[in-house]
Structures are given as C-alpha cells and as structure tokens.
Amino acid sequence: MLRACxxxxxxxxxxxxxxxxxxxxxxxxxxAEPLHFSVxxxxxxxxxxxxxxxxxxxxxWPIAGNVLRAKKDVGFSLAPVGRRVWEFFSEVLCQSKVxxxxxxxxxxxxxxxxxxxxxxxxxTNHVLTGLRLGVLQHTxxxxxxxxxxxxxxxxxxxVAIAGLFVRRFFVRPRWLGEHVSIExxxxxxxxxxxxxxxxxxxxxxxxxxxxxAWWWVHTVTLLAFLPIIPGTKHLHLVLxxxxxxxxxxxxxxxxxxxxxxxxxxxxxxxxxxxxxxxALQAYSCxxxxxxxxxxxxxxxxxxxxxxEIALGVRGYLNAFGPASEKPLLNELREGQExxxxxxxxxxxxxxxxxxxxxxxxxxxxxxxxxxxxxxxLPIIVGLRRGAVNTGAWEDKYGTKLFLALEKQGNALGMxxxxxxxxxxREQLPVFxxxxxxxxxxxxxxxxxxxxxxxVADFARVMRHLGTSFGVLKKEKxxxxxxxxxxxxxVFGSLAExxxxxxxxxxxxxxxxxxxxxxxxxxxxxREYGVAPEIEHHSEFMARHADRLPQQDGGxxxxxxxxxxxxxxxxxDEPRAVVKKSGELVEAERHRERSxxxxxxxxxxxxGEEPGERVSSVRAKxxxxxxxxxxxxxxxxxxxMFRDATAAVAGDAPPLVLDIAQLTARSIxxxxxxxxxxxxx
Amino acid sequence: xxxxxxxxxxxxxxxxxxxxxxxxxVDAGDAWTMNEPDAYALEEALQLKERLGEGEVVVLxxxxxxxxxxxxxxxAKGADRALHILTxxxxxxxxxxxxxxxxxxxxxxxxxxxxxxxxxxxxxxxDLGAGQTGVVLAExxxxxxxxxxxxxxxxxxxxxxxxKRELEDGWFQQIELxxxxxxxxxxxxxxLRYATLMGIKRARSKETKQVEAGPAAxxxxxxxxxxxxxxxxxxxxxxxxxxxIAAKLAERLKAxxxx
Numbered sequence: 001m002l003r004a005c006x007x008x009x010x011x012x013x014x015x016x017x018x019x020x021x022x023x024x025x026x027x028x029x030x031x032a033e034p035l036h037f038s039v040x041x042x043x044x045x046x047x048x049x050x051x052x053x054x055x056x057x058x059x060x061w062p063i064a065g066n067v068l069r070a071k072k073d074v075g076f077s078l079a080p081v082g083r084r085v086w087e088f089f090s091e092v093l094c095q096s097k098v099x100x101x102x103x104x105x106x107x108x109x110x111x112x113x114x115x116x117x118x119x120x121x122x123x124t125n126h127v128l129t130g131l132r133l134g135v136l137q138h139t140x141x142x143x144x145x146x147x148x149x150x151x152x153x154x155x156x157x158x159v160a161i162a163g164l165f166v167r168r169f170f171v172r173p174r175w176l177g178e179h180v181s182i183e184x185x186x187x188x189x190x191x192x193x194x195x196x197x198x199x200x201x202x203x204x205x206x207x208x209x210x211x212x213a214w215w216w217v218h219t220v221t222l223l224a225f226l227p228i229i230p231g232t233k234h235l236h237l238v239l240x241x242x243x244x245x246x247x248x249x250x251x252x253x254x255x256x257x258x259x260x261x262x263x264x265x266x267x268x269x270x271x272x273x274x275x276x277x278x279a280l281q282a283y284s285c286x287x288x289x290x291x292x293x294x295x296x297x298x299x300x301x302x303x304x305x306x307x308e309i310a311l312g313v314r315g316y317l318n319a320f321g322p323a324s325e326k327p328l329l330n331e332l333r334e335g336q337e338x339x340x341x342x343x344x345x346x347x348x349x350x351x352x353x354x355x356x357x358x359x360x361x362x363x364x365x366x367x368x369x370x371x372x373x374x375x376x377l378p379i380i381v382g383l384r385r386g387a388v389n390t391g392a393w394e395d396k397y398g399t400k401l402f403l404a405l406e407k408q409g410n411a412l413g414m415x416x417x418x419x420x421x422x423x424x425r426e427q428l429p430v431f432x433x434x435x436x437x438x439x440x441x442x443x444x445x446x447x448x449x450x451x452x453x454x455v456a457d458f459a460r461v462m463r464h465l466g467t468s469f470g471v472l473k474k475e476k477x478x479x480x481x482x483x484x485x486x487x488x489x490v491f492g493s494l495a496e497x498x499x500x501x502x503x504x505x506x507x508x509x510x511x512x513x514x515x516x517x518x519x520x521x522x523x524x525x526r527e528y529g530v531a532p533e534i535e536h537h538s539e540f541m542a543r544h545a546d547r548l549p550q551q552d553g554g555x556x557x558x559x560x561x562x563x564x565x566x567x568x569x570x571x572d573e574p575r576a577v578v579k580k581s582g583e584l585v586e587a588e589r590h591r592e593r594s595x596x597x598x599x600x601x602x603x604x605x606x607g608e609e610p611g612e613r614v615s616s617v618r619a620k621x622x623x624x625x626x627x628x629x630x631x632x633x634x635x636x637x638x639x640m641f642r643d644a645t646a647a648v649a650g651d652a653p654p655l656v657l658d659i660a661q662l663t664a665r666s667i668x669x670x671x672x673x674x675x676x677x678x679x680x
Numbered sequence: 681x682x683x684x685x686x687x688x689x690x691x692x693x694x695x696x697x698x699x700x701x702x703x704x705x706v707d708a709g710d711a712w713t714m715n716e717p718d719a720y721a722l723e724e725a726l727q728l729k730e731r732l733g734e735g736e737v738v739v740l741x742x743x744x745x746x747x748x749x750x751x752x753x754x755x756a757k758g759a760d761r762a763l764h765i766l767t768x769x770x771x772x773x774x775x776x777x778x779x780x781x782x783x784x785x786x787x788x789x790x791x792x793x794x795x796x797x798x799x800x801x802x803x804x805x806x807d808l809g810a811g812q813t814g815v816v817l818a819e820x821x822x823x824x825x826x827x828x829x830x831x832x833x834x835x836x837x838x839x840x841x842x843x844k845r846e847l848e849d850g851w852f853q854q855i856e857l858x859x860x861x862x863x864x865x866x867x868x869x870x871x872l873r874y875a876t877l878m879g880i881k882r883a884r885s886k887e888t889k890q891v892e893a894g895p896a897a898x899x900x901x902x903x904x905x906x907x908x909x910x911x912x913x914x915x916x917x918x919x920x921x922x923x924x925i926a927a928k929l930a931e932r933l934k935a936x937x938x939x
Contacts, residue, residue, distance in 0.1 A: 257877075266878055389877040402874035407692070407713060415694035489877040 036207070037130055045130040048223050055227035060238070063230055063283055070279040070322040071272065074255050076248070084245050091371065092241045098371045101290060101593075105167060108160040112191065115157035116237075122150050122198075123222065130219065151202060158195040161188050175289030177307075183232050190228075193221045236286045236372050243284040243373035248277065251567055252364055252377040256527050257385075257488060267385020267486055269332075271316060271324030278382075279322060281374040282313040291366030291376060296596040296618075297359045301611020304359040306366035306376045312352035313379065329354045329383060332392055354393065357383040361603050361614065362484045363562040363596035384486030393486075401481060401605040405490050409476035409497075411443045411605055416474065419446040423471055426456050431470030433506040437462070439469045440512040440521070440534070443477050444635035450642065451635040454513050457664035458537050464667045465544050472505060478520040481602035492528065495520075499529040510534040513660065515563035515634050516600070536564055538633050538659055542573035545580060549666040553582030556662065557627035559618070559641070560594035561634035574633045574659050581662035585627045595621060599636035619644035622654075629655040631662060681735040681836060681859075683725040684796040685759065686787055686817070687718035689743050689750040690807040704903045705776055708807070714750045717802025721865035723872050724832060725800050726758045732836045736760045738794055742786050742893060744769040755886045756879035762888040763790050772896060779899040784816040786893050791821060798841070799862040803828060814864035825862040826855050830869035834859075844869075 037045075078084065090096045095110035125136045136143055165188040168176060197218035204211040229235055236243075248255075255275075258265035268274065274282075291306035292298045298305045313328070320326050327333050331354040357380055366376040387393040404413030419441065423430070431438045439459065444451030462469050479494035498521070502510075510532055512518050518536045525531045541548065558578045564570045571591050578584050589595045598604075598614030619641055622630050630645070632638040638658055645653045657665075691697060691708035698707045714722075722739065729735040739754040741747045742765040751762040765786050768774045775783065791799055799821070801814035811827075818825035826843050830852070833842040838859075845853040846866050918925045933939045 264878070264881065391873060391876040391878065394873075396871060399871060399874050403872060406875070408694070417694050417696075487874070487877075489875060489880055 042131055052223035052226045059230035066317045066322050067276055067279040070274050070276045073275040073277050074258050088245045092244050101369055108164050111156045111160040115153040118150050118153040154195040154198045158192055161191045175293040187234055190221050190225050233287045236284050239284040240372040243280050247373040248375055254378055254381050266389035268328055268382035269386035270327050271320050271322050274322050282310055284372045285310040285374055286372055290369040294365035294369055296361055296614040300614050300617055302359040304356040309379055310374050328352050360601050361596045361598055362601035364566040368566050381486055388486040389488055397606045402487055402490050405477055405482055410447055411477050411481050412447045414447045422452055429470045431472050431505055435468040435470040437469040438507040438510045439471050440510050440517055442514040442517040445513050450638055454635055454658040454660050458513055458660035460664045460667055461660055478517045480516040480520040481605055483524050485602040495525045495528040502532055507532050511537055511540050513537050515561045519563050519567050538574035542576040545576045548580045548663050551581050551666045555585045555627040556582040556629040556631045557585040557587055557622050557625045558631040559637055561637050562596050562600055564633055565594050566592055577659045578631045585625045587622050587625055597637040597640040599640050604636055615640040615644035616648055619648050623649055631659055633659050681732055682796040683798045684738045684740055684791050684794050685722045685725045686740045686801040688715045688805050689747040690715045690805055699906050704906055712746055715802050715805050717867050719872055720867050720869055721800040721802050722754055723870045724865055728832055740790055752883055755883035756875045757873055764890040765893045766890055767893045778896045779901050780810055780812040780816050782896050784813050784820055787817050788820040797859045801864050803864045803866045818862035823860055823862045824857050827864040828866045829863045830866055
C-alpha cells in the first residue's frame with residue numbers, strides 16, 4: 001500500500017518529462033562562471049577549504065582507526081579479482097542491486113549517484129576557479145556540451161532527491177525505522193541546494209554580483225557537506241565502493257577460526273574478534289532497511305533485526321573500540337541495564353542481543369539484499385560461535401541437538417540402526433564404488449518419515465532413468481545445524497568424519513535431496529578437506545527432464561528453498577521439473593526473494609518461536625496463490641509446510657510434495673528397471 | 681570443596697554387541713562413550729563447583745588406553761584434573777576380569793590419595809548395570825553414602841550436605857549427611873552440558889596422571905554364561921484376589937524357576 005502511495009507521488013514518467021524539458025531549456029542557455037576573484041576571496045576560500053577538510057579528517061580518523069586496527073580476516077584474498085571488478089562495475093557503478101530490488105527509490109538513488117559522478121570534474125573546476133585556476137572552457141563545443149550535460153544531471157538529481165525526501169519524511173516506509181532522521185533531511189537539503197546553485201549559473205550573466213553570490217552558495221554548501229559525511233550513514237559515499245569491492249567472496253562465507261597459538265579464537269565474542277571487513281561493513285551500513293524488509297524473523301514479531309546487527313557492531317565499535325574485551329552480546333556483558341539509560345558504558349538492549357542472534361534462520365535474504373556489501377551471515381554466525389564455543393549459550397534444545405550429533409551422529413537423536421533398517425526395507429543399493437552416484441540421505445532422508453518418502457521416490461526416479469547409484473553403509477550428519485548455530489567442535493568433527501567416509505568409499509559424485517547437505521558438503525566442508533562433487537536432485541532431474549513423464553497435475557506453487565535459491569543460485573532447474581508435473585505457479589515472493597520456511601539456521605531443532613510462526617506466514621502466502629499443491633525441493637521446507645498448512649488450512653490442506661514425489665507419481669512399477677526393487 | 685568423580689567408559693548405546701567366542705563375555709566393537717549416569721555425576725559435580733564458586737573437580741577412571749578420550753571429554757566439560765588407572769585391554773587384569781570389589785579397590789586406592797570432600801559415581805553402568813561399584817567403594821573408603829541421588833545442596837566449608845534421592849512412583853527423599861561422603865548419581869537430575877571448543881582447547885593444558893593398575897585379585901563371583909536374550913512369547917496373567925495371585929505366583933516360582 002505504501003508502494004502504491006509512493007507511486008502516486010513520483011512516477012518514472014515524471015523524470016523523463018523533466019529531463020527532456022531541462023535539456024530543451026539548457027540548450028538555449030550558456031553557463032556563466034564568475035571570472036574575477038579578489039585576493040581576499042581566494043584567501044577566504046583556502047581557509048574554508050582547509051577547515052572543511054580538517055573537520056572531515058578529524059571525524060573520519062577514529063573510524064579509519066577502528067577499521068584498520070581491527071583483527072585481520074583469516075583466509076581473506078582479493079583473488080579472483082575479475083569477479084570483484086565485475087561486481088564493482090555492476091553493483092556500484094551501474095547500481096544494479098540498488099535498482100533491481102527496490103525499483104523506484106533505487107532508481108532515484110541511482111540518479112543522485114550518477115549525478116555526483118557527472119559532477120566530479122565540474123566540482124573540481126568550480127573550486128579551482130575560485131583560485132583563478134579554472135581549467136574548463138565555457139566557449140567551444142566541448143565545454144558547452146559538458147556543462148549542459150551536467151546541467152541535465154543537476155535537474156535529475158534535484159527531482160530525485162526531492163522525491164526521496166518526500167518518501168522519507170511523508171510516505172515513511174517502515175523499513176526506514178520509527179525515528180525520522182533529521183540528518184537525512186539536512187543532507188537532502190544540501191544536495192538540493194548544490195543542484196539549484198549550479199543551475200542558477202545558467203540564468204545569470206557573467207560578472208554579475210548575483211552570479212558571484214550563487215558561486216559562494218555552491219561552494220559553502222559543498223564545504224559544509226564534506227565534514228558532515230563521517231559520523232552519519234553518508235559515510236557510505238566514501239566507504240561503500242570499497243566495501244563492495246573487498247567483501248568476502250562467497251555467500252554466507254563463514255571464515256575459519258584462527259589457529260594461531262598465542263590467541264584463542266572462538267568467534268565473535270568481544271571487540272577484539274571483530275575483523276577489518278566486519279568493521280568496514282558496520283560503518284558502511286546506510287540504514288536503508290532492505291535487510292529488515294526481507295527478514296523472516298523481523299517480519300514475524302521476533303527481536304532480530306538484521307539492520308540492528310550491523311548498527312549494533314558499529315555502536316559497539318564507537319563505544320568500546322576494536323581491541324575491547326567486553327563481550328559483543330548484551331547478555332554476556334555484566335551489569336546490563338535495559339534501554340532506559342543507554343550510554344557507551346550501558347548500550348541499549350537492542351544492540352546485539354543473544355535472543356536476536358539465535359532467532360536467525362540464516363535464510364540470507366539480508367545479505368542478498370544489501371546494496372553496500374554488508375554481509376550479515378558471517379556476523380550472526382560469528383556471534384553464535386562466540387556464545388556456543390564458550391558454552392555461554394544454554395538452551396535445552398540446543399544442548400539436546402549437540403549431544404545427539406555427538407553421540408548418535410544425526411540431528412534427530414535416533415539410533416544409526418534405524419537408517420540401516422530403512423535402507424534395507426527400501427532395498428536401496430549400497431554404494432560399492434561401482435555405481436555412478438552416491439545418494440546422500442542426510443538426517444531427514446535417513447530418519448524422518450517424510451524425508452524417507454522423498455528418498456524412496458527419488459530412488460524410483462533414478463531407477464527409471466537407469467542411473468546407477470548406491471547409499472553409504474554408514475552416514476553421519478553433515479553438521480549443517482552445528483555450523484549454523486556456531487558449534488565448531490561438533491561441526492569440525494562431523495566434517496572430518498564425513499570426508500574420511502567419502503574418501504574411504506571412493507565416492508566421486510554425490511546427489512542429495514537436501515539443499516542443506518549440498519551446501520555444507522560443497523562449501524562448508526572445504527575448511528577440512530576436499531569433498532567429491534555434489535549436486536542437488538533438482539539439478540540432476542532437470543538435466544534429464546526430457547525423459548521424465550509429463551503429467552497434468554494442476555497448479556503447483558513452487559517454493560524456492562533458501563539454501564538452493566539464494567545460496568546456490570538454483571532457480572530454474574526445480575521449475576523445469578515442476579513443469580513436467582503440472583502448471584507452475586509462482587508465490588508473490590519467489591526466486592531470490594523467496595520467504596524462508598523457518599527451519600534453517602538450526603531452528604528446526606530448537607523450541608517454539610515467539611510471535612507468529614515463520615512457516616505459517618509463508619504457508620499462507622503459498623496458499624494465497626490458489627494452488628492445491630505446494631512443490632518443495634527441501635525436506636525441511638516439506639516438513640514445515642506440512643505442519644503449517646495443516647494448522648492454517650486444516651479442513652482442506654493442500655498437497656505438499658517434493659519435486660521427486662511429484663515426478664515419481666507417474667512412474668509406474670513397470671518403468672522401474674531394477675530387479676528386486678520394492679513394488680508398491 | 682574437592683570432588684572426585686569416578687567415570688567409566690562403556691560401549692556406545694547402539695553399538696552392535698556380540699557375545700564373545702568363549703560365551704562368557706561380550707565383544708563391543710570400537711565405539712565407546714562415557715557411561716551416562718557418570719555423565720550426570722560429572723554434571724552435578726561441575727554445577728556444584730559453579731554454585732559454590734570454588735572447588736576442584738577431579739575425574740577418575742579405570743580402564744585401558746582408550747579410556748583417555750572419556751577423561752579428555754570430562755576435562756573439556758570442565759573437570760580440573762584427571763586420574764587414569766591403566767588396565768590392559770583384555771586378559772588378566774583387564775576390567776572384564778575384575779569383579780566389583782576388585783574395581784572398587786583400584787578406585788579406592790586412587791581416591792584415598794586425593795582426600796576429597798565428596799566422591800560421586802554414576803548409579804550404575806550402561807553395560808553391566810550392577811549398581812554396586814559406588815556402594816562398595818564407599819564401604820572401602822569408610823564413607824557414608826546415598827544412592828539414586830538427583831541433586832546435591834552444599835555450602836562451602838559446611839560439614840553437612842543435603843541430597844535429593846529418587847524413590848518409586850514420583851516420590852523423593854531428602855537426606856542430610858556429613859561430608860566427606862559418597863553419592864551415586866541417577867540420570868536425569870540435571871541437563872547435561874555440551875562439550876565446547878573452548879573446553880577442548882583448555883583441556884589440553886590440564887593435568888592427566890596415569891598409573892598402572894595393580895594385579896587383579898581372584899574374582900569372588902563367576903560368570904557362567906553370557907547370552908543374547910531370546911525372545912519368546914510366554915505371557916500368562918494370574919487372576920484372582922491379591923493373596924490368591926501371590927500363592928499362585930509363589931508356586932510357579934518354586935516349580936518352574938527353581939527358587
């Protein structure tokens with residue numbers, strides 16, 4: 001509704017009309033620059049420039065210090081540079097993410113940014129003119145065209161910034177927060193004034209006193225702007241191009257803990273654990289709230305707000321600095337009062353709370369959306385590591401999960417014999433090195449009743465396709481829930497055992513039904529060794545889509561799992577498979593905007609959540625499409641939606657089926673090419 | 681307050697177990713873990729130390745080399761020191777060749793050297809389930825003991841402690857006794873803690889003392905046969921008034937079971 005409102009206020013067409021009008025108007029006018037500056041004026045200019053620069057440096061110095069003095073990032077490397085250059089070009093220069101994920105305000109911002117770039121040379125020349133060193137000629141075709149070109153931008157920027165001002169102060173989208181930022185208003189005003197003062201020069205004759213006055217207005221505005229930048233979110237003007245360029249290479253790129261002998265690294269426990277990248281990102285946050293807008297926790301009444309995580313780190317660094325031993329999480333700091341009397345010694349409770357840190361499903365929507373390169377997941381997982389690796393996190397379910405992983409080797413705490421019984425009952429071949437694929441069951445596939453159905457159906461599909469596969473004799477959890485909850489002891493142990501198991505069995509290719517298993521084996525296990533190549537069953541089935549039976553299963557709404565979509569960039573393959581089973585329908589939030597089912601981050605194993613259940617919210621959204629079947633590609637999503645739809649649409653719940661189940665529906669037993677396979 | 685916790689390394693819960701070739705023992709494979717009631721004993725000791733804000737928790741185990749890992753786990757969870765009485769893996773002198781008295785004597789010798797305020801053991805072991813070692817140990821040490829303890833209340837320097845003991849049917853008993861004392865701990869009294877990375881790292885610098893076990897005395901009991909329980913279905917329900925059922929039952933026990 002706010003969006004519709006805003007659309008009424010500012011339309012793209014308006015920009016275009018204004019632009020054309022502006023070009024038309026300027027074509028007929030010449031820009032005049034005042035030619036005579038007295039020695040006194042030049043001296044004043046030098047003094048003002050000096051003061052502005054000095055204040056700017058004085059304000060940015062401690063921030064640069066906080067970033068540079070922070071701990072070095074373990075395993076950071078600029079290579080491959082090519083990708084970084086591309087992302088810099090696309091995200092910073094072309095403003096691709098800024099526009100794509102929030103089109104209208106994004107475009108307005110992009111115009112302001114491009115306008116600034118266009119102004120770069122002109123601004124430099126403007127100041128030099130005041131020292132009688134102006135370099136650009138106003139006469140001649142190059143000079144005229146350039147000044148007119150910048151004039152067009154001045155118009156665009158003025159309109160764009162006015163639109164953004166209206167959005168922030170009148171439309172008030174809730175992602176920008178409750179508190180109205182006066183500083184934003186001031187900056188908007190300064191930018192507007194800069195544009196107006198530039199355009200004024202087109203309407204005044206050279207050598208007039210009014211022209212000189214406007215010249216000074218432009219100059220003073222500029223010099224006032226510069227020192228305001230540090231200490232406000234407008235620091236992103238200086239930092240964010242760098243932040244985007246140097247951000248960690250992977251998505252949810254959890255760094256290795258430092259193994260240096262003389263230091264104890266358990267994760268983000270205190271200021272001294274905050275790394276340079278994290279500090280840089282904390283200071284680059286523009287408080288746009290795109291992360292919050294897409295966060296499942298923030299949208300369902302939880303305490304967690306990803307924006308507050310980034311700002312919490314910034315607030316901590318401002319209060320305590322990067323060498324501090326004071327814990328980052330509120331609850332671990334002694335003598336905590338609540339938000340009533342916040343001060344640097346007593347930061348408010350919404351800065352980095354343990355409760356918030358453990359409400360994260362690690363869906364990645366925040367990190368994905370961020371236009372300035374803040375990577376929330378390594379920070380949140382880092383905070384969890386600090387709490388879990390030191391035993392500070394005492395949670396009934398969390399402890400039960402860690403003990404189950406340690407003792408039984410699976411997240412459900414069941415005896416390993418149960419998996420053996422399932423494998424035998426379902427007559428799944430045992431992997432002996434001769435088959436093409438190792439079918440990885442995972443905890444859900446091996447122990448959960450519905451997960452097992454998905455495995456059984458996928459096995460049928462593979463048999464139908466004539467692909468040879470086998471399952472490992474013994475299999476332990478990949479450690480995904482331990483990794484996301486920050487338990488490096490359990491995760492490391494499971495990763496090492498898993499790699500050894502795969503190597504001993506000479507596994508070369510793995511296919512798995514669970515995106516969490518795929519991500520963990522393909523990426524997170526790299527910290528401990530080299531895993532064989534692994535793919536998700538949707539990728540496998542899509543490759544053979546032409547040999548899958550075509551069915552008319554009615555409308556099927558496909559839900560993108562977080563760990564398959566945002567994490568692995570796999571959106572089309574599962575859709576290709578769904579289309580073989582029926583008519584594909586999209587939920588309102590789909591592909592990279594898919595809204596989490598609520599199970600990730602280890603949360604499927606923890607207790608009940610406050611506020612509304614994330615799974616309910618998403619289930620309602622899926623049901624709102626009218627489809628009678630929900631297609632999933634992750635056994636966790638499958639479980640969550642089965643329960644949520646039963647709660648939300650109890651009397652007429654939709655079918656919740658994995659893409660393997662959808663496909664297997666029309667594979668008859670005679671199609672199954674293996675002897676001895678279990679007939680249903 | 682100094683607390684000694686005696687722990688035993690036992691086969692893992694779902695490890696496949698086979699009867700040994702000689703029919704008088706068990707082949708447990710190579711998956712080992714800390715006995716669960718002992719884990720609760722350790723947890724109670726650690727929580728007691730945390731509540732008192734001072735003290736030392738010493739973990740003690742008799743067993744072969746592989747028992748090291750269980751001791752390390754205990755140190756990682758927060759115990760301060762470890763004592764390992766090394767027995768051979770099999771054959772003469774191994775745990776399997778010693779009876780309860782023999783094991784308790786080994787433990788008693790180590791405990792005497794420590795002069796603790798409290799000795800905690802698990803109620804029974806997951807593999808043999810005799811439930812006797814703690815009790816016999818208390819006797820050998822001349823300490824008062826309470827079994828089936830769920831929780832302990834103590835004050836630093838106090839001469840008495842108060843324990844909560846589990847009875848049947850949801851009933852509990854509160855007992856006060858002097859220290860030093862021995863308590864055998866029942867599972868479930870506390871929430872067990874998980875081993876942490878920090879714990880494991882700190883454990884590396886904690887002291888583990890290893891001593892060789894003395895020779896084993898002859899057993900006072902004899903293992904006749906070890907067999908996997910056979911599943912036979914033979915359920916008969918005795919009916920009638922209580923005294924009639926009791927009479928019928930007594931007759932059956934005399935006639936069929938040979939009591």
